Amino acid sequence: MDKRVYESIMKTNKKTDEYEKHIQYLNQLYAVLAQTSQAIVECSDEGSLWDRLCRVSVEMGGMKMSWIGRPVEDDRFSILSCFGTGTEYLDGLYVSSSAEVSEGRGPTGVAFRENRLVICQDFLEDDHTHLWQNLAHHYGWRASAAIPLRRAGQPYAALTVYHFEPNIFDQKMIELLEEIATTISFALDQFDTNKLRIKAEDRLRLFAKVFEQSNEGIIITDLRANILTVNEAVTKLTGYTESEVIGKNPNILSSGRQDQEYYQFMWDTIQATGHWQGELWNRRKDGSEYAEGLSISQIVDAEGMITNYIGIFRDITLRMETAKALLDAQQRLINIIDFLPDATFVIDKERKIIAWNKAIESLTGIKAQDMIGKGNYEYSIPLYHRRHPILIDLALDFKQEQANHYQSIRFTQGDVLIGESTTHHILSGKTALWANASVLRDSQGKAIAAIETIRDVTQQKEAEEKIQHLAYYDALTNLPNRVLLTERVNNAISEAESKKETLVLMFLDLDHFKNINDTLGHRIGDLLLTHLADRLKAQFGNQEVVFRLSGDEFIILLPGIDTDRVVCLAEKLLSEHSQPFHIEGHELTITSSIGIAFYPLDGLDFETLYKCADIAMFFTKQEGRNSYRFFSPEMQLHSVRQLHMENALRKALERNELRVFYQPQISLATGKVVGMEALIRWQHPEFGLVSPLEFIPLAEESGLILPIGVWVLQTAIHQLKSWQEQGQPPMIVAVNLSAVQLRQTYFPQIVQQCLKEANLPAKYLELELTESVAMSQPHKAIAMLDALHALGISIAIDDFGTGYSSMAYLTRFKINKLKIDQSFVRKIGNNSDAEAIIDTIIGMTKSLNLETIAEGVETKEHLDFLRERGCGEVQGYYFSKPKPAEEIQIWLENWSNNLEGRITKERERSC
Known part of the structure; x- marks a missing residue:
């Protein structure tokens, strides 16, 4: 064999061994994480939790030794628990949390003090472990990890583990260690919650006394x-x-x-x-x-x-x-005196007030008895600016040349002056008034009096100003809008070009903002946006550089700024936005994703810069959110792929690439198949098997969900009709309904047409919509469900228990069935909270005369629990995975043939 070939094979084998060993270490840490979660459920106090944690770290996690400690009054760590080889090493051990002593600058002290995970890949070579290296060498410890255990977000204790192999902790293992720490911190917070519960019970007893007394x-x-x-x-x-x-x-x-x-x-x-x-x-x-x-x-x-x-x-x-009697007396007075709708007053030729009606009292706050007989302009102070005569004065001795000094005044026939002023002042502050003044003359044509009528046009003026403002500013946040942004960017580009400077466009989009609207309502979402806008404006002072495009999208325009300053600003924005918002009793924490584009590097006009920043922001979300990315040409290529996938999805129906799989639904009372859930799949020749989690959002965003949804509905209905004609027992077919379909006002007509084409009675069709979709626009959902219910179609709420349904709305929905989410079912036997939620849902459905179906049933333990609690129907891998229609046909025949035997066994077991 060639020597180079042999060496290559040996290297490959070595890498394989290293990979298998790495997988083994990861599996060990996954086991520790699972056992930690189990310990949290079973342990009622910290001490037992510490002991379990140290033991599983060694016995299941592959560690040589682990210990947990926390600093006492002198900053020295007190040992809370330990396990493994070399625990005697801890006798008399001096480790401190203080940075002032050498014993506090080791991994454990740093982890606790700085509230972060500290990894020592080679304990025997690390400069920070020289005080303990002789002992470590004796026990064969080569790598260590010090993990802060937090309580209410602050360091409470530290877990230190030792491994026999150096350089063992890679990024994945570090992430698992962080997740273990987070899980333990949750348990500590839960212990505190229990204490608060006891305190709440005491307060409840106090409330009972207040209630009675x-x-x-x-x-x-x-x-x-x-x-x-x-x-x-x-x-x-x-x-x-x-x-x-x-x-x-x-x-x-x-x-x-x-x-x-x-x-x-x-x-x-x-x-x-x-x-x-x-x-x-x-x-x-x-x-x-x-x-x-x-x-x-x-x-x-x-x-x-x-x-x-x-x-x-x-x-x-x-x-x-008493109030009614007073109101009656006041009303009679108003009916007699206040007969003119507009504020009106009259002066004689000596300019003394001889009439002052009720409407003007309301306008000025000055009673008639305080004004009748007054002159010398005493009455002008509440209404007009002191430097100018009022309209009624001008009417008495008006000269045309005076109009040049008062642009808002015009002279009309019949000795009438019409004017408008924004300098009037009444009790509520500056007010815009419209007024007209007429002169009353005697038979000789001499002016003997003048009457003025005043109307408050403040709201009209404010409306005009508001319309002007709304043209350039967002109504919710009062930030400049896209119209003003386009103008400002074009101006900034011209200035940057002349000065040979850069220009930065930052696209900021909130992460998971839709969840807040769906769970807490759009009003809370709007309040969050206004608070965020205020926070953004505060960061930039009086500079008008923050713009709101729509929804939760913001643009920040920064001329003459370099890359380093952009990085600092982006990190500051992320830090500031991650601070909680306190809104109407809710503590809301929301992160942001930022995309950044530079002029002239990434584009020479607004649309190009905006598109590049948008693409960069999209990549930030794809890579985990709560971060920022600069635009790069590679991102453009990825966006092209997304576009290709969307185009391919448009042709998926005509190319017969979409499939409908079916999963049986079983009655726990009879063991019979009562339904089939229709589930869509996409097998693309280039992209392979595309996850519904990837292509369904694309379909909803592009509107393709509408034709795809109709195809799934038609396919499922015709398949059920085919099974009926083949002699299969009566059952329903359940089809999922998307939010986009729910917004179609003509969707009930589509469903009715599909049923008519297949000649299938409506009672055999069940439409499923998720809890979050139903509650996103409850009023529209009620109207749609009413229309579908009127056709005789059964309605089910899917994923029930995972959202924030209003019971008031739930009772108004015309639904037949609640579907318990599989996230609760899978925790049966391991999580009492999940079991309690299932109990509550089943009890609620019984009180509402609804049916219950549980999805995700995978074990006999799941099945027995649900049967004991009175759940009506189930589906899951315990019975069958989703399969194509032809495979389900075979499954149905086998299930029907073996049904009697299964029923007999169930009866024997229950006896």
């Missing part, structure tokens, strides 16, 4: 407004005892004075804002009526779900009757 009536209801409890004050105010009202609606107190629209507005306000406050006339048990001041609020749990309503009221009968 309050002088105000307090009523607590369930979500259907059925009374759950009342305090003693309710009995005193209404005459009803607690036993007489429990389980009833508060409308038993209604006097009938308020109509249904009043109550509808009240509940609409509660659902929209979470609170309503107003006044009602109600009736006591003895039949007497009384007025009450009532406040109704939603009670929400820790996850923001509405659980109850609380009403607090007091008797305000006397105040209401």
Whole structure:
């Protein structure tokens, strides 16, 4: 054999051995991570958690020895737990967290003090470990890792592990160590949460005392407004005892004075804002009526779900009757005096006020009794700028030449002056007024009086200014918009060209901003954008360099700046934006992705620079977000690939590259197949098997999801009809519905046409939409689901439990089934929280008379748990993976043939 060939083979074998050993080490750390998560579930205190962690690090993680310690008062580490070869090394060990001593500058001290992972690839050669190298050599330790364990984000303890092989920790292993640290830190925070829960229970007992002793009536209801409890004050105010009202609606107190629209507005306000406050006339048990001041609020749990309503009221009968009497008297006075809609006053020829109506009192805040008979311009101060005569004065002795000094005044026939002023001042500040003044003359033509009518046109002026402002500024954030950006960039390019300088365009886009809109609503999302805009403006002072394009996209224009300053600015922006925003009780942390383009390097005009910055921003998101990237030509090539993939997707249907796979849905009560979920696949000759996670977003963004969705619907419906004609037992076919399809007003007609073409009754079709899609635009979702439900089609909510559904909206959706997300099912047997969520969902569906189906069933333990909890239907790999129709046909025959035997076994097992 040639010597070079032999050497090449030997090198290849060596690399293979090294790769296999690396995989082994990674698997060991994955095992440690899994056992750490298990320990968190099982351990109720820190001590047992430390012991488990040290043990699994050695027994499963391949470490020689591990120990956990934390500094005490003198900064010296106290050993909390240890395990492995050489633990006696820890006896009398002096490691400090202080940088002032040599013992504090080792890996463990640095990791704790600087709150970061410290890796020592060769313990025997590292300059920072010389104090402990003799002991390490004795026990055969070559590499170490010191990991800070955080509590509430701050270092609380440190885990130190030792390995027998140098240079063992690569980037992947380091990331796993970081993930282990994060998992342990979560457990520490959970311990603290339990302490807070106990404190909350004490506060709950205190609330119960306040509830009973309050002088105000307090009523607590369930979500259907059925009374759950009342305090003693309710009995005193209404005459009803607690036993007489429990389980009833508060409308038993209604006097009938308020109509249904009043109550509808009240509940609409509660659902929209979470609170309503107003006044009602109600009736006591003895039949007497009384007025009450009532406040109704939603009670929400820790996850923001509405659980109850609380009403607090007091008797305000006397105040209401007094106010009504006063209002009646005032109204009679207004009807007599205030008959002119505009503010009007009259002066005589001596310029003394002889009339001052109610409207002008409202405008100026000055009563008639303070103005009648006054002259010498005393009345001019509240309305007009002191340096100029008022319009009514000019009307009395108007001369045409005076018009040259007052451009806003014009003279018309009949001795009428019409003017407009922005220098008027009334109580609310500077106000724009329109006015006209007419002269009253005697039979000789002499002026004897003048009348002026004034109208507040401030809102009209502000509207005009606002329209002008909106042309160039964003209405939500008040930042310059794209129109002004284009103008500013073109000007900046011209200036940069003349000065031979650079120009930087930074494209800033928020990461996962859609999640905030979907979960907390667009109002919270808008508030977040305004807070972010304020933060951006504050960073640049008075410089108008930040622009909002649309949504969560911002542009920063920076002339005359070099690369180093751009880097510093980008890092500062990322740091500032990662700080939490506190909005209406929500602590929101959101990161940004930044793309950067330079003039003239990347483009010579606005559109080119914008496109390059956009592409760079897209790559930032692709590579993990919360960072920045400079544009490069390679990015353009990648964007071209994305375009090719989108073009290929446009032809996928006509080239027959799309497939529909089916996964069975099983009834736990009968063991029979009750449905098939239709799932799309794309096999492309060049790109290979493209993940739906990649091509479905492309389809939604490009609008291709509409024809693809219709094709999947037609294919699934015709396949089910074919199975029926072949004698398969009755079942439904479930087809997923995208957000884009949900927005199609004519989608129900499409579905109806597909059913008609296949001659399939609507009851055999089930449409699935995810919880987040349903809640993104709940009002539109309600209308669409109503239309589909009217056709007889079954509706299911997919991935239930992963979003933030409003129970009020959920009860308004005409749905038939809730689908428990597989992320909960897969945790059965390992996570009590997930099991509790499943219990809650199943219980809720029963109370709402809905069906329940669980996806992701992969083990018998999953199946048994769901059967015991009363889940109706299941699907998952335990029964079958998604398969093409022809393979499912064979599977159905085998399942049907073996059904009776399985039912007999299940009965024997249950006995």
